[in-house]
Amino acid sequence: MYEFAVTPAVTNIRRRGAEITEVEPASLGAELELEPGDRITKVNGRPVRDYLDFRFHTSGETRLVVEVRRRDGEDWELDIAREESEDFGLSFEQIVPRQCANECIFCFCKGNPTDARPSLFIRDEDIRLSFLYGNYTTLTSLTEDELGRIIEQRLSPQYVSVHATDLKVRAYLLGVDEQRADITQKLVRLLDAGINVHAQVVLCPAINDGEILRRTIADLAAEYPRISSVAIVPLGLTRYNTDTRLTPVTPDFCRGIIREVTEIQKELRTRLGTTFAFLGDEIYLRAGSAVPGRRHYGDYPQIEDGIGMVRSFETDFDKLLERLQRRPPKQPSKVYGTILTGTLFAPVLAKRIASMNNRFGTRVQVEAVENNYFGGDVSVAGLLTGCDLLAAQDRIQGDFLLVPKQVLKSDEDIMLDGMTLRELHMKLGLPIHTVDIDSFFSFLA
Numbered sequence: 106m107y108e109f110a111v112t113p114a115v116t117n118i119r120r121r122g123a124e125i126t127e128v129e130p131a132s133l134g135a136e137l138e139l140e141p142g143d144r145i146t147k148v149n150g151r152p153v154r155d156y157l158d159f160r161f162h163t164s165g166e167t168r169l170v171v172e173v174r175r176r177d178g179e180d181w182e183l184d185i186a187r188e189e190s191e192d193f194g195l196s197f198e199q200i201v202p203r204q205c206a207n208e209c210i211f212c213f214c215k216g217n218p219t220d221a222r223p224s225l226f227i228r229d230e231d232i233r234l235s236f237l238y239g240n241y242t243t244l245t246s247l248t249e250d251e252l253g254r255i256i257e258q259r260l261s262p263q264y265v266s267v268h269a270t271d272l273k274v275r276a277y278l279l280g281v282d283e284q285r286a287d288i289t290q291k292l293v294r295l296l297d298a299g300i301n302v303h304a305q306v307v308l309c310p311a312i313n314d315g316e317i318l319r320r321t322i323a324d325l326a327a328e329y330p331r332i333s334s335v336a337i338v339p340l341g342l343t344r345y346n347t348d349t350r351l352t353p354v355t356p357d358f359c360r361g362i363i364r365e366v367t368e369i370q371k372e373l374r375t376r377l378g379t380t381f382a383f384l385g386d387e388i389y390l391r392a393g394s395a396v397p398g399r400r401h402y403g404d405y406p407q408i409e410d411g412i413g414m415v416r417s418f419e420t421d422f423d424k425l426l427e428r429l430q431r432r433p434p435k436q437p438s439k440v441y442g443t444i445l446t447g448t449l450f451a452p453v454l455a456k457r458i459a460s461m462n463n464r465f466g467t468r469v470q471v472e473a474v475e476n477n478y479f480g481g482d483v484s485v486a487g488l489l490t491g492c493d494l495l496a497a498q499d500r501i502q503g504d505f506l507l508v509p510k511q512v513l514k515s516d517e518d519i520m521l522d523g524m525t526l527r528e529l530h531m532k533l534g535l536p537i538h539t540v541d542i543d544s545f546f547s548f549l550a
């Protein structure tokens with residue numbers, strides 16, 4: 106473990122270039138006779154490491170020299186003239202994430218059962234994925250080359266896990282020395298170069314709350330609008346994370362944080378015109394408080410981090426009810442089934458579904474499912490597993506089962522414990538649909 110903690114961020118072993126996975130028929134790529142399995146290695150003499158490089162080096166260029174390592178090992182050099190807007194029609198392999206060199210005391214990897222899927226142990230720390238998908242990085246092992254790339258290719262915004270601006274506390278949380286934990290210079294260079302940053306704090310009671318949190322928010326807000334928001338999300342502990350340095354987040358703790366941060370938010374709104382420091386939905390739900398209104402979240406800058414999802418859901422559900430008013434289900438009493446979701450979100454969903462049933466005569470019920478796979482205080486829907494859903498079998502009524510889309514891997518019908526949707530369907534013996542708010546409407550209509 107120590108070895109890992111001091112090793113700089115590594116790149117998984119990979120071949121040169123970016124591999125083509127698809128070529129659109131009749132596209133420029135097809136005309137050039139490029140094929141899946143070919144690798145683009147250079148554009149105009151500059152190395153291509155991934156599809157972001159390819160996009161960057163080809164963007165706006167009409168004359169291009171593209172070097173290709175063919176699937177069969179042959180090397181090609183293509184001299185290309187194209188219209189500025191002409192697309193290559195190429196799809197590329199996914200980016201292989203770089204991994205972090207930290208040992209965060211709260212790392213989610215430490216909270217996995219030992220037999221969890223290998224992908225759950227990937228500690229990704231990749232500025233490319235930060236730009237593309239809003240994944241957080243700590244910047245602790247950001248190399249000069251990566252920093253230069255962010256600036257040159259305008260990989261903005263970047264999502265940075267700050268946790269605390271107090272260096273000692275940050276180093277303690279990340280499990281690295283203070284020199285590595287200190288990202289001040291890197292941040293300044295990014296901000297000075299016009300790279301926009303969103304920050305995150307994983308809130309650990311008795312470590313980075315109280316005065317440390319107040320200072321962190323103040324220090325980050327001093328950089329507004331270059332740093333445009335900070336997400337404050339609670340520590341999550343599974344039954345496998347038994348680190349005695351960590352104190353679980355309780356409803357009382359959440360109520361205290363809401364009181365304290367609401368005051369800070371008021372001051373920030375007056376001074377900056379934005380809430381800036383957003384509390385995770387989980388904090389409100391666990392405190393038993395209502396989530397703030399629509400205006401609190403502005404343009405939802407941290408929605409990918411679960412900030413404002415409940416409010417956004419409620420707004421979308423109201424729209425769904427309006428749509429149903431215009432186009433009610435043809436045989437509402439036949440819309441008879443069960444939705445399974447996490448214990449945290451179940452009361453919010455149940456309230457809305459009850460109002461839908463009352464207005465339209467549908468018969469949908471919501472059942473809260475405990476997360477026994479991870480245990481601890483894990484209560485969000487996205488971490489439910491096939492076994493957890495199966496354990497709620499006796500409470501399922503009606504002709505269909507709906508489960509949240511997030512229980513599945515993004516690119517495969519498989520749940521976190523390895524159970525497939527098909528296996529769950531075979532065990533339960535009724536149709537199962539994975540839904541989000543839009544597909545829920547299509548399902549009802």
Ligand code: SF4
Pocket residue numbers: 205206207208209211212213214227228229230243279
């Ligand atoms: S929490 Fe993130 S940065 Fe920290 S050790 Fe885990 S993967 Fe690395």
